Amino acid sequence: MLAQQAEQLTLNQPVRGSSPLHLTSTRTELKIIRGYRQIKTTQSATKGMNKVKEIYQHRDQRARELRKEGKKIIGYLCCYVPLEMMTAADVVPYRITGDVKEPITIADAYTETLQCPFVRNIYDLVLKGRYDFLDGLVIPHTCDNVERNYDALRYHVKPAYSFYINVPHVARPASYQFLKFELESFRKSLEKFTGRQISTPRLQEAIKLHNESRALLRQVCELRKEILPLLSGTEMMEIILAEMSLPVVEGNELLKEILAELKGREPISDKSAARVLVYGCEIDDTAFIELVESCGAAVVMDDLCMGTRYYWHNVETRGDPMDNLSAYCLDKIVCPRTYREGKVKERFTYLLDYAREFKVDGAIFYIIRMCDSHGYDVPDLRDLLRENGFPSLYLEDDYSMETMGPFRTRIQAFVEMLK
Amino acid sequence: MEKQNIPAGQAKEGASAQKTTSVKGTETARTIRKLVRKIYAQANEYKAAGKPVAWAMAQALHQDVLAAMDVAGCYPENYAALCASKRVEAPFLEKAESDGWARYLCGYSRLTLGYSCLCHELGMIPPDAPDRGMPAPDMLICSGNLCEPRYKWFQSLSRYMNIPIHCTDVVIPPCDRDLKDLEGYYIDYQVKELRELVSFVEKVLGRKMDWDRLGECVDNTLKTMELVHEIYELRKAVPSPMPSQDWWASGVPFQFIAADPDAVSFYTALRDEVKQKVENKIGVIPNEKYRLLWAGLPPWHNMQIFNYFESLGAVVVAELTYYVSWHPGNGYQVKRKPGSDPLEVIALSNFKRWTTWHEEAKSDCGAYQNQMTLDLIRDYQIDGFVAHMNNSCRVVNFGHMHSSVLAKERYGTPTLVLQSDIIDTRDYSDAQMKQQIDAFIETLESTKKDRLSRGA
Numbered sequence: 001m002l003a004q005q006a007e008q009l010t011l012n013q014p015v016r017g018s019s020p021l022h023l024t025s026t027r028t029e030l031k032i033i034r035g036y037r038q039i040k041t042t043q044s045a046t047k048g049m050n051k052v053k054e055i056y057q058h059r060d061q062r063a064r065e066l067r068k069e070g071k072k073i074i075g076y077l078c079c080y081v082p083l084e085m086m087t088a089a090d091v092v093p094y095r096i097t098g099d100v101k102e103p104i105t106i107a108d109a110y111t112e113t114l115q116c117p118f119v120r121n122i123y124d125l126v127l128k129g130r131y132d133f134l135d136g137l138v139i140p141h142t143c144d145n146v147e148r149n150y151d152a153l154r155y156h157v158k159p160a161y162s163f164y165i166n167v168p169h170v171a172r173p174a175s176y177q178f179l180k181f182e183l184e185s186f187r188k189s190l191e192k193f194t195g196r197q198i199s200t201p202r203l204q205e206a207i208k209l210h211n212e213s214r215a216l217l218r219q220v221c222e223l224r225k226e227i228l229p230l231l232s233g234t235e236m237m238e239i240i241l242a243e244m245s246l247p248v249v250e251g252n253e254l255l256k257e258i259l260a261e262l263k264g265r266e267p268i269s270d271k272s273a274a275r276v277l278v279y280g281c282e283i284d285d286t287a288f289i290e291l292v293e294s295c296g297a298a299v300v301m302d303d304l305c306m307g308t309r310y311y312w313h314n315v316e317t318r319g320d321p322m323d324n325l326s327a328y329c330l331d332k333i334v335c336p337r338t339y340r341e342g343k344v345k346e347r348f349t350y351l352l353d354y355a356r357e358f359k360v361d362g363a364i365f366y367i368i369r370m371c372d373s374h375g376y377d378v379p380d381l382r383d384l385l386r387e388n389g390f391p392s393l394y395l396e397d398d399y400s401m402e403t404m405g406p407f408r409t410r411i412q413a414f415v416e417m418l419k
Numbered sequence: 420m421e422k423q424n425i426p427a428g429q430a431k432e433g434a435s436a437q438k439t440t441s442v443k444g445t446e447t448a449r450t451i452r453k454l455v456r457k458i459y460a461q462a463n464e465y466k467a468a469g470k471p472v473a474w475a476m477a478q479a480l481h482q483d484v485l486a487a488m489d490v491a492g493c494y495p496e497n498y499a500a501l502c503a504s505k506r507v508e509a510p511f512l513e514k515a516e517s518d519g520w521a522r523y524l525c526g527y528s529r530l531t532l533g534y535s536c537l538c539h540e541l542g543m544i545p546p547d548a549p550d551r552g553m554p555a556p557d558m559l560i561c562s563g564n565l566c567e568p569r570y571k572w573f574q575s576l577s578r579y580m581n582i583p584i585h586c587t588d589v590v591i592p593p594c595d596r597d598l599k600d601l602e603g604y605y606i607d608y609q610v611k612e613l614r615e616l617v618s619f620v621e622k623v624l625g626r627k628m629d630w631d632r633l634g635e636c637v638d639n640t641l642k643t644m645e646l647v648h649e650i651y652e653l654r655k656a657v658p659s660p661m662p663s664q665d666w667w668a669s670g671v672p673f674q675f676i677a678a679d680p681d682a683v684s685f686y687t688a689l690r691d692e693v694k695q696k697v698e699n700k701i702g703v704i705p706n707e708k709y710r711l712l713w714a715g716l717p718p719w720h721n722m723q724i725f726n727y728f729e730s731l732g733a734v735v736v737a738e739l740t741y742y743v744s745w746h747p748g749n750g751y752q753v754k755r756k757p758g759s760d761p762l763e764v765i766a767l768s769n770f771k772r773w774t775t776w777h778e779e780a781k782s783d784c785g786a787y788q789n790q791m792t793l794d795l796i797r798d799y800q801i802d803g804f805v806a807h808m809n810n811s812c813r814v815v816n817f818g819h820m821h822s823s824v825l826a827k828e829r830y831g832t833p834t835l836v837l838q839s840d841i842i843d844t845r846d847y848s849d850a851q852m853k854q855q856i857d858a859f860i861e862t863l864e865s866t867k868k869d870r871l872s873r874g875a
Contacts, residue, residue, distance in 0.1 A: 110821065
């Protein structure tokens with residue numbers, strides 16, 4: 001039944017970022033947004049970034065090519081999945097995202113409507129066959145929505161491979177050990193599925209590669225630290241999503257290429273742009289960031305699932321790699337789903353550091369409706385930022401293009417206030 | 420459609436257009452208020468006497484620890500349901516929303532946050548808080564079990580109170596793995612988490628755990644679970660001896676004070692009454708035409724909806740929320756040997772409880788909750804599945820649609836989807852609910868005939 005439904009649907013991939021608010025940047029068009037200068041459009045200066053945009057627009061293209069060549073592609077959700085283990089097994093990890101322009105049509109017959117619209121959207125896409133190139137799924141216990149859809153999704157889709165990593169909610173000494181056991185089970189299941197041993201040296205090598213990826217992304221992000229940033233928040237999002245669509249070695253090569261390009265650029269905004277940090281959960285499409293930047297802001301920093309949480313810290317390389325991966329998940333990924341000791345000020349010191357280092361004028365909270373992990377922190381975080389001189393704007397979204405229009409007015413008013 | 424007359428004994432309590440509480444099917448369930456009042460009375464008395472009070476949670480494995488350390492537990496989840504049943508929830512919800520808490524957040528949490536905000540502003544418990552209110556706690560104990568709001572919300576309470584807080588992690592194995600591969604380290608981790616809890620309480624109180632007392636508390640909890648298991652088994656009888664609204668009320672001791680000897684007494688009385696009804700074939704209503712399974716937490720502010728089903732000849736004979744969370748599962752089968760570590764017993768009982776349906780689900784529908792649903796439909800001879808979707812308690816909604824698909828495929832059981840909220844009356848429409856129920860009952864007649872003719 002699901003196969004028939006998938007066949008009936010058009011499987012042409014929609015062009016990402018094709019919202020009415022998006023001014024497509026091509027080799028010949030100029031991107032003119034309030035507060036931004038014209039971007040130079042010579043081919044040599046944008047070759048890498050054009051590759052990024054191409055990959056962003058057709059995210060699954062490379063994965064489909066690799067699959068035809070015999071590679072196994074495994075989809076995953078969230079930052080808590082140790083990609084290094086998949087790379088060590090010679091599997092290509094592929095970050096599953098939603099499609100904010102795709103209306104949900106099938107999923108409502110199989111899963112509840114009263115849940116995170118982002119996860120529901122993904123469920124719908126999977127059922128529609130959008131991810132038919134994946135050989136398997138790896139789902140971590142992150143939020144309730146991600147966790148509670150796992151079993152039903154497995155039942156209906158019947159992937160050749162699936163694994164659920166039970167990530168503890170707390171980070172105490174016993175929690176690291178528990179997670180390590182879970183990751184050992186994950187390793188064994190990957191070895192069985194791929195027929196490849198994930199040896200310690202292979203794992204260490206994979207950690208090195210993914211750390212390089214993280215370091216390169218940090219370097220790219222740092223280009224927004226200057227008063228006149230060298231890249232936009234929209235471009236940063238495109239870069240991250242493109243990187244998530246590629247095997248780590250190819251991703252690293254692309255990042256090196258664009259880093260060289262970007263360093264040679266003219267600044268892309270002037271001082272009139274308000275510098276904004278976006279905090280929240282899943283933003284996997286440039287539409288929202290573009291909207292913010294079209295209102296006279298420069299998104300210079302973020303604390304997002306598909307943002308700094310993905311790359312801001314490295315996995316430790318000394319010692320047992322399995323211990324290190326466990327510690328990385330519980331210590332370094334700052335997603336609020338992990339219970340951390342301390343008051344809000346202690347728990348969010350890092351966010352204040354981001355705001356200061358990147359000379360932020362204000363923050364925008366982008367919270368997907370029904371996101372409990374983030375929703376409970378909002379009042380305290382709002383107050384903390386305000387007390388430290390950073391005003392904020394709270395936006396609640398249904399993971400839909402329809403909300404972008406109403407957001408514009410509020411963002412414009414906020415940005416004007418920041419200026 | 421013909422509506423049944425409610426029996427004379429029950430009519431006295433029912434039938435007002437404004438009535439929102441339910442008429443219970445058993446005499447014992449009608450006495451539950453005494454135990455609920457006791458929880459808050461004890462907490463207030465302890466506070467007045469300078470004895471420790473904790474705000475804690477259901478299903479978080481800390482009941483026995485608190486009881487053994489002589490800490491009075493206050494349970495915001497229960498308190499929120501109490502406020503909703505008394506229709507006094509609105510000021511607390513509005514207060515929470517005015518202080519920046521989003522309306523989509525769990526109703527229990529919003530009520531507690533609003534309540535705490537008011538207490539903080541007033542410097543005291545709001546004068547009209549039901550059952551004397553929840554006194555300011557000396558510690559907050561939360562858990563990641565069941566849903567993440569349960570620890571995020573308690574963490575958020577630090578906005579209004581500056582006291583120690585602890586989160587106990589509770590781990591449930593995934594359905595698609597072999598239990599023999601993970602039982603060891605799951606239970607080991609659970610025991611360690613329980614030791615952390617004990618250390619936390621010891622530190623707050625400045626005294627050590629009484630391990631013998633903890634053993635006694637664990638024994639009481641296991642006895643409570645065993646009695647609850649018996650009651651669940653008895654409820655399979657036709658006609659139903661005890662309806663769902665009775666369990667929603669009677670489940671309070673099991674959820675929150677299972678270690679209390681009064682819980683054992685209560686369930687002993689309830690078991691005996693239900694057993695007597697089964698032996699004498701005394702049903703909830705004289706002519707039970709349809710048997711329903713309820714999924715999801717109920718609208719605590721409008722429990723009369725269960726009686727509305729009964730007026731149409733349908734009894735809600737069983738219920739489930741998130742999987743075994745209101746059911747003892749196999750947890751009661753664990754027995755504590757003298758001298759054994761009570762924490763290991765708690766951890767093992769919890770593991771057994773949550774994996775009750777593991778082997779069956781692994782080879783069948785692939786998910787605990789859905790397997791339990793299918794088994795309940797079979798064992799309780801269910802004619803219809805009622806999935807109550809909560810606007811603000813979404814975690815207990817998960818799995819209902821999948822259950823609905825499986826129930827239809829496996830047994831031809833139709834589903835009624837209702838939507839409202841556990842606490843927030845703004846999300847409840849009595850007229851709409853009843854209209855949907857009316858239509859559903861009409862379909863049950865034909866679907867039941869179809870199933871019976873097919874031998875399903």
